Every structure is written in C-alpha cells, then in structure tokens.
Amino acid sequence: MSRLITLSLCVLATMALAEARVRHYKWDVKYEFKSPDCYEKLAITVNGKTPGPAILAQQGDTVVVEVTNNLGTENLAIHWHGIRQIGSPWSDGTGGVTQCPILPGDTFTYRFIVDRAGTYLYHAHYGMQRGAGLYGSIRVSLPDGMAEPFPYDYDKSIILSDWYHNSTYEQAVGLSSIPFGWVGEPQSLLIHGKGKFDCSKLAPPSSDPSACNATNPECSPYVLTVVPGKKYRLRISSTATLSALSFQIEGHNMTIVEADGHYVEPIVVQNLFIYSGETYSVLIKIDQEPSRNYWITTNIVGRNATATTPPGLAVLNYYPNHPKRVPPTNPPAGPMWNDVAPRLAQSSAIKARQGYIHTPPPKSDRVIVFLNTQNKIDGYYHWSLNNVSLSLPNTPYLIALKENLHHVFDQRPLPDQLPGFADYPIYRVANNTNATSSNAIYRLKFNTTVDIILQNANSMIVNNSETHPWHLHGHDFWVLGYGIGKFDPDNDPKKYNLANPIKKNTVAVHPYGWTALRFIADNPGVWLFHCHVESHFYMGMGAVFEEGVDKVGKLPSEIMGCGETKGFKTP
Amino acid sequence: MSRLITLSLCVLATMALAEARVRHYKWDVKYEFKSPDCYEKLAITVNGKTPGPAILAQQGDTVVVEVTNNLGTENLAIHWHGIRQIGSPWSDGTGGVTQCPILPGDTFTYRFIVDRAGTYLYHAHYGMQRGAGLYGSIRVSLPDGMAEPFPYDYDKSIILSDWYHNSTYEQAVGLSSIPFGWVGEPQSLLIHGKGKFDCSKLAPPSSDPSACNATNPECSPYVLTVVPGKKYRLRISSTATLSALSFQIEGHNMTIVEADGHYVEPIVVQNLFIYSGETYSVLIKIDQEPSRNYWITTNIVGRNATATTPPGLAVLNYYPNHPKRVPPTNPPAGPMWNDVAPRLAQSSAIKARQGYIHTPPPKSDRVIVFLNTQNKIDGYYHWSLNNVSLSLPNTPYLIALKENLHHVFDQRPLPDQLPGFADYPIYRVANNTNATSSNAIYRLKFNTTVDIILQNANSMIVNNSETHPWHLHGHDFWVLGYGIGKFDPDNDPKKYNLANPIKKNTVAVHPYGWTALRFIADNPGVWLFHCHVESHFYMGMGAVFEEGVDKVGKLPSEIMGCGETKGFKTP
CATH class of the missing domain: 2.60.40.420 (Cupredoxins -  blue copper proteins)
Incomplete structure (x- = not known):
C-alpha cells in the first residue's frame, strides 16, 4: 500500500x-x-x-x-x-x-x-x-498522451502577411496628417515572409541597383515540401496589416479543423478566407499527380487590389521533385474580391467540433453594441465605436487602474450603444460630426457574461463598407452569429447559435454586416478589443475592457517607467 | 542720502x-x-x-x-x-x-x-x-546698456545644414551592418532649411508625383533681404550631419567678429569655413551695385562631393529689387574641396578680440592625447580615440555617477594617451586590430586645467584623413594651436598661443593634423566630448568627462526612467 x-x-x-x-x-x-x-x-x-x-x-x-x-x-x-x-x-x-x-x-x-x-x-x-x-x-x-481528434502525419506552420515598401513611420504620419495620407494597398503579399515584387515596376536608374533584386534568395518563393500519400496539418495564420486574404492550394481541398486554438467541426473548402489575427489548421492529403509541384496562392479579398497587389505565390513541392521546379500550370485565380457571400458563408459555417463544445451561458448580463464608423475629428480621419475614437493614455491602463492613478484617463463610463443607434442609417455615408477622441474604457463586472454586437456601416466613401477583423485580448469569445444589414435587437438574438458556437479570439465583421459575440469577464486584467487592421487601430478603432483588476496581483515594476510611473526606482 | x-x-x-x-x-x-x-x-x-x-x-x-x-x-x-x-x-x-x-x-x-x-x-x-x-x-x-564692440544695423541668423533623402534609421542601420553601409554624401545643402534637389535626377515614373516638386514653395531659395548702405551682422552656424562647409556671399567680403559666443579679433574673409557645430558672426556691408541681387552659396569642403552634392544657393536680395529676381551672374564657385591650407590658415587666424581676452592658465595639470582613428571591431566599422570606441551605457552617466550605480559602466580609467603613441604612423592606413568598445570615462579632478591634443591620422582608406569637428559640452576651451603632422609633445607646446587664444566649444581637427585645447574642469557635471559628424559619433567617436559630480545638486527625477532607473515612482 x-x-x-x-x-x-x-x-x-x-x-x-x-x-x-x-x-x-x-x-x-x-x-x-x-x-x-x-x-x-x-x-x-x-x-x-x-x-x-x-x-x-x-x-x-x-x-x-x-x-x-x-x-x-x-x-x-x-x-x-x-x-x-x-x-x-x-x-x-x-x-x-x-x-x-x-x-x-x-x-x-x-x-x-x-x-x-x-x-x-x-x-x-x-x-x-x-x-x-x-x-x-x-x-x-497537447500534453503527452493526449491526441488530436484528427490524424495527420506532419504539422507545418505558414504565416500570411502583406508588405509595404514605405516605412511604418511614413504610414503613421500620413494617417495623422491633413491632407490625409492613406497607406493604400500593400506592394506584396508574403507567404511565410516571402513574396515577389516586380522590380521592373521601379523605374531605372535606381539610385542603388541592389534596392530591388529579383534573384535575391531572400525572395525566392516559400517552398513546402510534402511526401505523396501523407496527410498534413497546415497551421495557416495571418498577421496582415490591412488585407483580408483568401488562401488556396492548387488541386487540393482543405479541411478546416482548428480555428484560433479551438477544434472546428470539419468543413472542406477550396478557399480558406482568413482575416488578420486569425489562425486556422487545415488538413490536406498529398494525393494528386506526384510528378509535379503545385501552386500555393493567396489573394486579397474585400478590397479592390487587383491593379496594385499581385497574388502571393508559394510552391507545394511533391517530393522528390525539385523544389525549384515551377508548377506547369498558371497559378489558379483567387475568388472575386468583392464577393461577400462565400466569406460570410464560411464564417457562419465554422462551428465547434462535436465532443469539444463548450456551450455559452444562455443569457448575457450586458449587451454592448459597437457601431463601427469612420469619422473626422478636427479635420483628421478616425475610426470610431459609437462615435468615440480610442486614444491611449500616456500611463498604461493596467498600471493606472491598479495603482489608482485616476487622473490619467477619462473615468466617465461610455454608453453601451450609440444614442439613437436604432435610427442610424448604416448604408449612408458616415458624417458623424459629433465624434470625439477619448481614452475612457468599459468596466465589466467580474464574472458577468457580456455580449458584443459589432455593427458595420458605410465608411465615408459612397457605397463602401469595409471588413474589420476584431481581436479580443485576454479572452476567447463565442461567435453567436453573423448577419448582413442592421442588427435587430428583438429578433436576431433569437437566431443565435447557442448549441455549438466556435470560440475564437479574432472574428470578422463583414461589409454592412453584424457579428455577435459573447464572453465571460472572468480574467482579471485590462484587455484591448480592437480592429486588427493596423491603420484602423492606429486611427482609434478599439475599446478597452477592465474586469476584476482588484484581483490582479502586484504588478512587476518592469512594466512601469512611462507616464506617471516614469522616475527613479531605488535599486 | x-x-x-x-x-x-x-x-x-x-x-x-x-x-x-x-x-x-x-x-x-x-x-x-x-x-x-x-x-x-x-x-x-x-x-x-x-x-x-x-x-x-x-x-x-x-x-x-x-x-x-x-x-x-x-x-x-x-x-x-x-x-x-x-x-x-x-x-x-x-x-x-x-x-x-x-x-x-x-x-x-x-x-x-x-x-x-x-x-x-x-x-x-x-x-x-x-x-x-x-x-x-x-x-x-547683451544685457541692457551694454554694446557689442562692433556696430551694425541689423542682426540675422542663418543655419547651414546638409540633407539626406534616406531616413536616419536607414543611415544608422547601414553604419552598424556587415557589410558596412556608408551614408555617403548628402543629397543637398540647406541654407536655413531650404535647398534644391534636381528632381529630374529621379527616374520617372515616380510612384508619387508629389514626391519631388521643384515648384514647391517649401524649397524656394532662402532670401535675405537687405537695405543698401546698411551693415549686417549675420550669425552663420552649421548643424551639418557630415559636411564641412564653405560659405560665401557673392561680391561681399565678410568680417568675422564672433565665434561660438566669443568675440574674434576681426578678420576679413571671402570664404567662411564652418564645421558642424560651429557658430560665427560676420559683418557685411551692403555696398555693392544696388540694382541687382547676389548669390549666397555654400559648398562642401574636405570631402569630394562635387559629383554628388550641388552647392547650396540662397539670395541676398538688395531692397527694393524683387526677392525672386535671380542674380544675373552664375553662382561663384566655392574653394577647392581638397585644399586644406586655407582652412587651416583660417582656423589658425581666429584669435580672441583685443579687450575681450581671457588668458588661459599658463600650464595644464593633465594632458590627454586623443588619437583619432577608424577601426574594425568584430567586423563592424568604428571610430575610436586611442583605439577605444565609445558606447553609451543604458543608464545615463550623470545619473549613474550621482546615484552611485557603479555597475552600469566600466569603472576602469582610460589611458591619457595610446600606449606606443610616439610610434604610431599617422600616415599609414589604420589597421588597429586591438580596438575595443567601451563605456569607460575620464574623471577629471575638479578645478584642474586639462589639455586635450586631438591627433588626426589616416582612416582605413589609403591616403585619406578626414576633418573632424570636435564639440565639448559644458565648457568653452581655449584653442592653443593647430599643426599638420604628428604632434610633438616636446616642441609643439612651446608654440601654443597663450596670449590671445579664442575660446570655442567646437573646433576642427584638419586632415593629418592636430589641434590643442585647454579647459578648466570647473563645471560640476558629466560632459560629452565628441566629433560632431553624426555618423562618426554614432560609430563611437567621443569621450566622456566627469568633474565635480559630488557638487551637482539633487537630480530632478524627470531625467530618470531608463536603464537602472526605470520603474515605479510613487506619485
């Protein structure tokens, strides 16, 4: 014994x-x-x-x-x-x-x-x-001894991104200038850090011939070598600054099995739509004609970049073909950039996998409706939630809240929806002249259930509504539903999927659409919720949630040293 | 009474x-x-x-x-x-x-x-x-009621500079890369912030037609409007990042009357040689043919930029001629870039003005000889003093010394001259393989008199020795003498000008030459002494002097917040 x-x-x-x-x-x-x-x-x-x-x-x-x-x-x-x-x-x-x-x-x-x-x-x-x-x-x-609910032979990661030739400084200054300097479409799409800009677009004589060199090995296409007959798990993620993307592997269907760390009831797709900040795992079978290589491609969707940004190309290399052997076909065209329906359909189709469902609380304690709009404040372009554009304080919120520095940000609560939201015309060009910048936050009662309705609208351009990938820090949320048009607070909640909603940390709100989320405010801290488009967040498209900050332990002094906490720490 | x-x-x-x-x-x-x-x-x-x-x-x-x-x-x-x-x-x-x-x-x-x-x-x-x-x-x-020792009617300031089209980030990364990326010559010289780059040098089609616009009013030439018959004090200074400059006013002699805040025994020049960090006042008489305007020009000297950097041009506008009326002559050519003799002569000619002479102590308590060399350390290019390249610590010296944070920089003293200096071949390509980077400093006994000998040498390029403008913080120093060749510690000090040396805060060391300085270490603090060429200082060309830091009062907490002093200050 x-x-x-x-x-x-x-x-x-x-x-x-x-x-x-x-x-x-x-x-x-x-x-x-x-x-x-x-x-x-x-x-x-x-x-x-x-x-x-x-x-x-x-x-x-x-x-x-x-x-x-x-x-x-x-x-x-x-x-x-x-x-x-x-x-x-x-x-x-x-x-x-x-x-x-x-x-x-x-x-x-x-x-x-x-x-x-x-x-x-x-x-x-x-x-x-x-x-x-x-x-x-x-x-x-997974921990030793635990198995994924889907078998595969190999596990590979591919990060997608977009790439600009100007500096982030130049982009940021343009965004905060009058006249407004828009970042524009990226010059390239990168597949795992590799893209191909057409150097001939640069007019000769370049001041430096090394400035663009098509034979530089740094920009040789990314090659994913695979063994025929095997099954691969590809972990596809996007850190794009602006672009919503479609991802394809020529001749190969993909079975989506994971999204943002949660198992997905398998769905088979030819185009994986992926928004900045999202991660997916797809399974592919290496079951095509083995004597050749295949294209891996990515395209911009949701914005018209056809004239500016070529598709990103990589190579699926069927071993033992030479990895540099160019596939004998033209890279397949991606989906139409302005076809919202299949993107909405794919978003809606992603559900929690049977056997791995965490059902959400049936009701929420609080509903916050975030109207996404563009605005001008003092002549500068901003993105706003309910006409409030987020500006970060000089002293980080977590420190300010924990150390009771109440004066470093606006303590007034923000409204849970725009006054007059019911009458807001989402299809009309935004001309919200009463928008403001603010560093006020949302304080959530600890352990309560919060619903967020992200309501998209027309931007300041006629007939334009953008795609916004919203990312929540500190949490996963349940995705309860999507819709096109104005959210109906009386009827749309009745259609929420409470049976098998996927949990995610990043979700798209589609043009003129809405997305409904639910999460439990059970993680003590201060958490940013923001559009993952770099320029949109820079222009204020975000909100901050506080929950249970009194339960946060002693802050490490290493996180301090700015704003009100700048100064001498006795060593 | x-x-x-x-x-x-x-x-x-x-x-x-x-x-x-x-x-x-x-x-x-x-x-x-x-x-x-x-x-x-x-x-x-x-x-x-x-x-x-x-x-x-x-x-x-x-x-x-x-x-x-x-x-x-x-x-x-x-x-x-x-x-x-x-x-x-x-x-x-x-x-x-x-x-x-x-x-x-x-x-x-x-x-x-x-x-x-x-x-x-x-x-x-x-x-x-x-x-x-x-x-x-x-x-x-001057205080009310005090007069300058030279009369003039008007007082104007003109700052000269050079200008690069790449960012300081790009410059800095190049300098600290293998292979070395040299910043090169500037694209333009600016006279009071205005220059003229030839936009046609940029190959069309530019991605943005507004990127270079010859008619942009921001780059209309600087115009100095003057009244015939009057006398002007022009305060000419240089903040150039790299270039040593010559400054001219077509058809007008200039009388140098001030240098770095000290009155100069008047000398008449046609070319004012000015090194980065220097300031001069010159007097000009508006006594030429009044029906036209005249060129103001600046050229690079000391480096061969004839193929890369056009002269900087501005206009001396004789009132009431139109300020935009182009002078009827070609801008006068500047001096030969590689003619060191007139530059050395002008440096040597600048003496304290009679009646305003502060004579230096006749002897110094300490002599520090700084051999200026280029080196490679771990494959990276550096500039060094006595084979030591300055690297700044993470906690600023003043704070470290005052708060007794002895571990944040190397406490070991640095030698007052390179061991073996007497045999160092200043005309040979530098190949100092034993150079090191260090954040050690020179601690000066308070109120003592210190001589600094700046000894120039060959760089790492055959037959090349550069011009370095040395700037001392916290002090003016007496300029005791200049020479070409190796400093002779036995005989050169006998030729020092102790009678009427000028006091300055910035002084040139000419190619293959030496410059001797004297100052009294009577200003409690920590003071940087460095080559004012931005890239040279970035590459380590500097030293730090401490004197009387125990006499420095309590440091304001606002200067802290980095390195060892990062952390939380109770508000």
Missing part, C-alpha cells in the same frame, strides 16, 4: 515536472535591411529573421521570452496573440494598455503559461510596428 | 528683474512630411518647422522649453549647444549622458540660464535624430 502511494507520488511528481517545463527564448530585436519581396527596405527582425523564430511549447508550459530592444531610438512591446495571460495580465504586451514600452537598450522578460494547445501568434503591439515585420507563430502541442 | 540708496535699490531691483526674465517655449516635436529641397520625406519638426523656432533671449535670462514628444514610437533628447549649463548639468539634453530620453507622449521641461551673450544652437541629441531636421538657433543678446 505504501509502495503504491510512493509510486503514485512519483508519477505525480513527474507529471508536475513535465507540466512545469519552461521554454526559454532570448530575442534580439532590431532593424535590418531585408528583401522579403526582392525590394530592400528596413524590417524589424527577431534574431535576424522576419517572421521571427517560432515558439514551440506544450500545453501547460511556461514560456519565457527575454526581449532586448536594439531598435536604436524606438521603443517596443510584443503581444502574444491568442494567449489569454490568465494570472499574468502584465505580460500581454500591449503598449499603453498593459505595459510601458521597452526602451532601446533594455531587456524585458515576458513570462506566461500557454494553457491550451493550439495555433497562436506573436507580433509587435506598439505604434504600427507589426507592419515592419515583427511577427511569428506560437504552436502549443 | 537715503533717497540715493532707495534709488539705487530700485535700479538694482529693476536690473534683477530684468536678469530674472524667463523665456518660456512650448514645443511640439513630431514627424511630418517636408520638402526642404523639393524632395518630400519625413522630417522631425518643432511646432511644424525645420529649422525649429529661434530662441531669443538676453544674457542672464532663464530659458524654459517644454518639449512634448509626439514622434509616435521614438524617444527624444534636445541639446543646447554652446550653453554650458552651469548649475543645471541635467538640462544638457544628451541622451545616455545627462538624461534618459523623453518618451513618446511625455513632456519634458528643459530649464537653463543663458549666462553669456552670443550665438548658439539647439539640436536633437539622441541617435542620429539631428539629421532628421530637429535643430535651430539660440541668440543671446
């Missing part, structure tokens, strides 16, 4: 050791000249690379990332996208919300537990730095 | 009031698209302008500048060049030396006394930001 107890204790101790594994990374973040699409420009790299190194961990591990800011004169913060930071809200890496930025020369240590297997991301979250190339993947595997 | 005393007290009180005047400025520093030479790029502006607003004050005034950093993601520090900061060493504005940088969104207040009339500058002193356009002039007038 005592031997049995001892054995059990040993097993438990071993398991505890396995659970307590620490994945330690040391990252050097700096600017470097890179040519991801053959055009040379400055990029922000992690240990010399963009995308940065993948974080590979197992459920329950502690991830520790020591980030050294070698950007010279620029600060930095890195967000761990999809990681809920339960118990570590100060490690969320959101500049202005959960921490002061990391100063040049400083090393900051992020430490958090990856509590659920799945596919996640990391990326810079300060200014528009993500667009400069600081992003990468986080792959969390 | 008592009435006389009362009257005297009133006069004293009035004078005291006048002396105590505070000049208050509020500055908004941000990036904006500007076209100073017709080519549009991001510039750092102060209140929307580059050059920024001039600071106008009277001797004894207190200048207060509230600087708000609206650069978005980038920090900031501003140096008040030529102001000795007696009693306010924390206001010197030297990132990494006297303060932590100003974070985005923060407002930092500089407060200092301008204790001596003369011509000074301000400019960014963090990273290579000066090159992005943050600079301006400081003009300190």
Whole structure:
C-alpha cells in the first residue's frame, strides 16, 4: 500500500515536472535591411529573421521570452496573440494598455503559461510596428498522451502577411496628417515572409541597383515540401496589416479543423478566407499527380487590389521533385474580391467540433453594441465605436487602474450603444460630426457574461463598407452569429447559435454586416478589443475592457517607467 | 542720502528683474512630411518647422522649453549647444549622458540660464535624430546698456545644414551592418532649411508625383533681404550631419567678429569655413551695385562631393529689387574641396578680440592625447580615440555617477594617451586590430586645467584623413594651436598661443593634423566630448568627462526612467 502511494507520488511528481517545463527564448530585436519581396527596405527582425523564430511549447508550459530592444531610438512591446495571460495580465504586451514600452537598450522578460494547445501568434503591439515585420507563430502541442481528434502525419506552420515598401513611420504620419495620407494597398503579399515584387515596376536608374533584386534568395518563393500519400496539418495564420486574404492550394481541398486554438467541426473548402489575427489548421492529403509541384496562392479579398497587389505565390513541392521546379500550370485565380457571400458563408459555417463544445451561458448580463464608423475629428480621419475614437493614455491602463492613478484617463463610463443607434442609417455615408477622441474604457463586472454586437456601416466613401477583423485580448469569445444589414435587437438574438458556437479570439465583421459575440469577464486584467487592421487601430478603432483588476496581483515594476510611473526606482 | 540708496535699490531691483526674465517655449516635436529641397520625406519638426523656432533671449535670462514628444514610437533628447549649463548639468539634453530620453507622449521641461551673450544652437541629441531636421538657433543678446564692440544695423541668423533623402534609421542601420553601409554624401545643402534637389535626377515614373516638386514653395531659395548702405551682422552656424562647409556671399567680403559666443579679433574673409557645430558672426556691408541681387552659396569642403552634392544657393536680395529676381551672374564657385591650407590658415587666424581676452592658465595639470582613428571591431566599422570606441551605457552617466550605480559602466580609467603613441604612423592606413568598445570615462579632478591634443591620422582608406569637428559640452576651451603632422609633445607646446587664444566649444581637427585645447574642469557635471559628424559619433567617436559630480545638486527625477532607473515612482 505504501509502495503504491510512493509510486503514485512519483508519477505525480513527474507529471508536475513535465507540466512545469519552461521554454526559454532570448530575442534580439532590431532593424535590418531585408528583401522579403526582392525590394530592400528596413524590417524589424527577431534574431535576424522576419517572421521571427517560432515558439514551440506544450500545453501547460511556461514560456519565457527575454526581449532586448536594439531598435536604436524606438521603443517596443510584443503581444502574444491568442494567449489569454490568465494570472499574468502584465505580460500581454500591449503598449499603453498593459505595459510601458521597452526602451532601446533594455531587456524585458515576458513570462506566461500557454494553457491550451493550439495555433497562436506573436507580433509587435506598439505604434504600427507589426507592419515592419515583427511577427511569428506560437504552436502549443497537447500534453503527452493526449491526441488530436484528427490524424495527420506532419504539422507545418505558414504565416500570411502583406508588405509595404514605405516605412511604418511614413504610414503613421500620413494617417495623422491633413491632407490625409492613406497607406493604400500593400506592394506584396508574403507567404511565410516571402513574396515577389516586380522590380521592373521601379523605374531605372535606381539610385542603388541592389534596392530591388529579383534573384535575391531572400525572395525566392516559400517552398513546402510534402511526401505523396501523407496527410498534413497546415497551421495557416495571418498577421496582415490591412488585407483580408483568401488562401488556396492548387488541386487540393482543405479541411478546416482548428480555428484560433479551438477544434472546428470539419468543413472542406477550396478557399480558406482568413482575416488578420486569425489562425486556422487545415488538413490536406498529398494525393494528386506526384510528378509535379503545385501552386500555393493567396489573394486579397474585400478590397479592390487587383491593379496594385499581385497574388502571393508559394510552391507545394511533391517530393522528390525539385523544389525549384515551377508548377506547369498558371497559378489558379483567387475568388472575386468583392464577393461577400462565400466569406460570410464560411464564417457562419465554422462551428465547434462535436465532443469539444463548450456551450455559452444562455443569457448575457450586458449587451454592448459597437457601431463601427469612420469619422473626422478636427479635420483628421478616425475610426470610431459609437462615435468615440480610442486614444491611449500616456500611463498604461493596467498600471493606472491598479495603482489608482485616476487622473490619467477619462473615468466617465461610455454608453453601451450609440444614442439613437436604432435610427442610424448604416448604408449612408458616415458624417458623424459629433465624434470625439477619448481614452475612457468599459468596466465589466467580474464574472458577468457580456455580449458584443459589432455593427458595420458605410465608411465615408459612397457605397463602401469595409471588413474589420476584431481581436479580443485576454479572452476567447463565442461567435453567436453573423448577419448582413442592421442588427435587430428583438429578433436576431433569437437566431443565435447557442448549441455549438466556435470560440475564437479574432472574428470578422463583414461589409454592412453584424457579428455577435459573447464572453465571460472572468480574467482579471485590462484587455484591448480592437480592429486588427493596423491603420484602423492606429486611427482609434478599439475599446478597452477592465474586469476584476482588484484581483490582479502586484504588478512587476518592469512594466512601469512611462507616464506617471516614469522616475527613479531605488535599486 | 537715503533717497540715493532707495534709488539705487530700485535700479538694482529693476536690473534683477530684468536678469530674472524667463523665456518660456512650448514645443511640439513630431514627424511630418517636408520638402526642404523639393524632395518630400519625413522630417522631425518643432511646432511644424525645420529649422525649429529661434530662441531669443538676453544674457542672464532663464530659458524654459517644454518639449512634448509626439514622434509616435521614438524617444527624444534636445541639446543646447554652446550653453554650458552651469548649475543645471541635467538640462544638457544628451541622451545616455545627462538624461534618459523623453518618451513618446511625455513632456519634458528643459530649464537653463543663458549666462553669456552670443550665438548658439539647439539640436536633437539622441541617435542620429539631428539629421532628421530637429535643430535651430539660440541668440543671446547683451544685457541692457551694454554694446557689442562692433556696430551694425541689423542682426540675422542663418543655419547651414546638409540633407539626406534616406531616413536616419536607414543611415544608422547601414553604419552598424556587415557589410558596412556608408551614408555617403548628402543629397543637398540647406541654407536655413531650404535647398534644391534636381528632381529630374529621379527616374520617372515616380510612384508619387508629389514626391519631388521643384515648384514647391517649401524649397524656394532662402532670401535675405537687405537695405543698401546698411551693415549686417549675420550669425552663420552649421548643424551639418557630415559636411564641412564653405560659405560665401557673392561680391561681399565678410568680417568675422564672433565665434561660438566669443568675440574674434576681426578678420576679413571671402570664404567662411564652418564645421558642424560651429557658430560665427560676420559683418557685411551692403555696398555693392544696388540694382541687382547676389548669390549666397555654400559648398562642401574636405570631402569630394562635387559629383554628388550641388552647392547650396540662397539670395541676398538688395531692397527694393524683387526677392525672386535671380542674380544675373552664375553662382561663384566655392574653394577647392581638397585644399586644406586655407582652412587651416583660417582656423589658425581666429584669435580672441583685443579687450575681450581671457588668458588661459599658463600650464595644464593633465594632458590627454586623443588619437583619432577608424577601426574594425568584430567586423563592424568604428571610430575610436586611442583605439577605444565609445558606447553609451543604458543608464545615463550623470545619473549613474550621482546615484552611485557603479555597475552600469566600466569603472576602469582610460589611458591619457595610446600606449606606443610616439610610434604610431599617422600616415599609414589604420589597421588597429586591438580596438575595443567601451563605456569607460575620464574623471577629471575638479578645478584642474586639462589639455586635450586631438591627433588626426589616416582612416582605413589609403591616403585619406578626414576633418573632424570636435564639440565639448559644458565648457568653452581655449584653442592653443593647430599643426599638420604628428604632434610633438616636446616642441609643439612651446608654440601654443597663450596670449590671445579664442575660446570655442567646437573646433576642427584638419586632415593629418592636430589641434590643442585647454579647459578648466570647473563645471560640476558629466560632459560629452565628441566629433560632431553624426555618423562618426554614432560609430563611437567621443569621450566622456566627469568633474565635480559630488557638487551637482539633487537630480530632478524627470531625467530618470531608463536603464537602472526605470520603474515605479510613487506619485
């Protein structure tokens, strides 16, 4: 009997050791000249690379990332996208919300537990730095002895992104200028950091012939080598700054099995629509004619970039064909950029997998309706929720709230919906002249259930409504439903899917449409909820939720040092 | 009697009031698209302008500048060049030396006394930001009732600079890359913020036709309107990032009367040679044929930029001719770029004005010989003093020294001359393989007299020795002498000018030459001494002097917040 107890204790101790594994990374973040699409420009790299190194961990591990800011004169913060930071809200890496930025020369240590297997991301979250190339993947595997509900032979990650030739500085200054300088469509789409800009578009003589070099190996297409007969799990994610994307593999159907770390009731697609901040796993069978390679492509949808941004191309290399062998076909055309219906259909089709359903509470305690509009404030373009455009305070919210610095942001509550929302004409050009900038926040009662209705509308351009991928920090939310047109608070909630809604951290609101979400405010901290389009968030498209901040433990002093917390700490 | 005393007290009180005047400025520093030479790029502006607003004050005034950093993601520090900061060493504005940088969104207040009339500058002193356009002039007038020793009718300031089309980020990353990316010669020379780049050099089709626009009023030539028969004091200064300059006014001699805030025994020149960080006053008579305008020109000397950088042009507009009337002559050619002799002659000719001579102590207590060389360290190019390349610590020196944070920089003393200096072959290509980077400093005994010998040498290119303008913070120094060739410690000091040496804060060391300086270490603080070429300092060409830091008063907490002083200050 005592031997049995001892054995059990040993097993438990071993398991505890396995659970307590620490994945330690040391990252050097700096600017470097890179040519991801053959055009040379400055990029922000992690240990010399963009995308940065993948974080590979197992459920329950502690991830520790020591980030050294070698950007010279620029600060930095890195967000761990999809990681809920339960118990570590100060490690969320959101500049202005959960921490002061990391100063040049400083090393900051992020430490958090990856509590659920799945596919996640990391990326810079300060200014528009993500667009400069600081992003990468986080792959969390199941605990030993647990199996995925779908078999596969190999597991690969592919990050999609878009790429601009001007700097994030130039983009940001344009956005906050009169006249307005719009960032425009990206020059390239990148598949795992590789694209192909047509250098001949640059007029000769370039001042520097190395500025665009089609033979630079940095911009050779990404090659995914696969073994015929095998089954692959591809983890597809997007860190695009602007573009909604469609992803295809020539001749191969994809079965979606995971979204944002949650299992999906399998659905077979030819086009995977993916919005910035989303992650998916798809399964593919390597079952086509094995004597050739196939195109992997990605296209912009939701915006007309046909004249400006060529599709992103990569190669599915059937082993043992040569990886540089060009597929004998033309890359297949993507879907029509302005065809909303299949995108809405795919969004709506994604449900929680049978056997892995977490049903939501049947009712919510609070409903917040966010009308998404464009506005002008003092002549500057903004994006707003209910006519309020978010401006971050100089002292991060988490610190301000925990340290009772009430004066650093507007303490007044924001309304749960726009006064007069019922009469707001979503199909009319926005001319909300009473919009304001504010750093006020939403304070949520701890452990209550909150519904968010994201209501899209016309922008300031006639007959234009954009696609916005909304990302919530610190949480997954249930996606209760989508619709086109004005949300009907009386009837639409009756159609909510409460049976098997998917949980996600990022969700699209489609043109002129609405999306309904539900989450439980059970994670003590301060959490940003924002459009994942870099320029939209820069222009104020976000909100901040506080919940249970009194339950947050003592803040590490390392997150301080700006705003009201700038000053001398006795060493 | 008592009435006389009362009257005297009133006069004293009035004078005291006048002396105590505070000049208050509020500055908004941000990036904006500007076209100073017709080519549009991001510039750092102060209140929307580059050059920024001039600071106008009277001797004894207190200048207060509230600087708000609206650069978005980038920090900031501003140096008040030529102001000795007696009693306010924390206001010197030297990132990494006297303060932590100003974070985005923060407002930092500089407060200092301008204790001596003369011509000074301000400019960014963090990273290579000066090159992005943050600079301006400081003009300190004499106290009421005091007169300059030279008459003039009008007083005008002109700042010269050079201008690059790439960003300071791109420049900095190139300098710290393998392979080395040299910044090259500037695209333009600016006269008071205006230059003219030849837009036709850009190949069509430009992606944006507004990117270079020869008719943009921002790049119309600078016009100095003058009244015939009058006498003008022109305060000429240079904030060039790289270029040594020659300045000319067609058909007009210039009489140099001031240098770096000190009166010069008048000398008449046709070319004013001016090195980055220097300021001069020259007098000109408006005595030429009044029916036309005249060219004002500036050229690069010391480097061969004839193929790359056209002369900077402005117009001396004889009133009432139209200011846009082009002078009927071709702009006069500047001096030969590689003719060192006249530059050395002019440097040597500048002496303190009779009646305003402060003679130096006849002997020094310490002599430091700084051999200026280029080196490679771990494959990266550096500039070094005695084979030591300066790297700034993460916690500024002033804070580290005052707060006894001994571990933040190397406490070991640096040698007063290179071991084996006597045998160092200054005409041979530098191949100092034993160079190191260090953040060690020179600690000077308070109130002692220090001589600095700046010894130039060959760079890493055959038959090349550059011109370095050396600038000392917190002090003026006497310029005791110049020479070409190797400094002879036995004989050259005998030729020092101890009778009427000029005092300056910036001085040139000419190709293969030496320059001897003397100063008294009587200003408690920590002071940077560095080559004022932005790229050279970035590559380590500087040293740091500490003197009497124990006499420095309590440091304002506002200068802290980085490195070891990052953290929470209880509000």
